Amino acid sequence: MPTSSTTFEQYHEAKQKVAxxxxxxxxxxxxxxxxQQMLVLLLLTNPDPNRVQHVSQLITTNSQKIAALKNSISQQEKVMKKGFDKKDGVFVKSLDKAFFI
Structure with missing residues (x-):
C-alpha cells in the first residue's frame, strides 16, 4: 500500500546511491x-591542437558529470530526509507506534 511517506527501503536505497x-x-x-595537469603540460611544451582539444573535452565532460552527480545526491538526500519528517516519516511513525501501542 503506497503512501506519501518514505519507506525504509526507499531510505536505504537513497543512502546507498549517495555513497x-x-x-x-x-x-x-x-x-x-x-x-588539468596534463593540459598545462601540453600547453607549456609542444601543444598539439587535437590533443589539447581532447583533454579540454575530457575536463568539460568530467565537470558536467560531477555537477549532475551532485544534483542527484541532493535529490537522494531529500528522499532520506523524508524518513525523518515529523508528520509522515517512516522512522517517526515507527517511534510513535513503539511508544504509544
Whole structure:
C-alpha cells in the first residue's frame, strides 16, 4: 500500500546511491585533476591542437558529470530526509507506534 511517506527501503536505497555517487565524484575529481595537469603540460611544451582539444573535452565532460552527480545526491538526500519528517516519516511513525501501542 503506497503512501506519501518514505519507506525504509526507499531510505536505504537513497543512502546507498549517495555513497555510490560520492565515490564516483571522488574518482571523477581525480581524473579531472590529472587532465588539468596534463593540459598545462601540453600547453607549456609542444601543444598539439587535437590533443589539447581532447583533454579540454575530457575536463568539460568530467565537470558536467560531477555537477549532475551532485544534483542527484541532493535529490537522494531529500528522499532520506523524508524518513525523518515529523508528520509522515517512516522512522517517526515507527517511534510513535513503539511508544504509544
Amino acid at each position: 555510490s555517487f560520492n565515490d564516483e565524484i571522488l574518482s571523477l575529481s581525480s581524473a579531472l585533476e590529472q587532465a
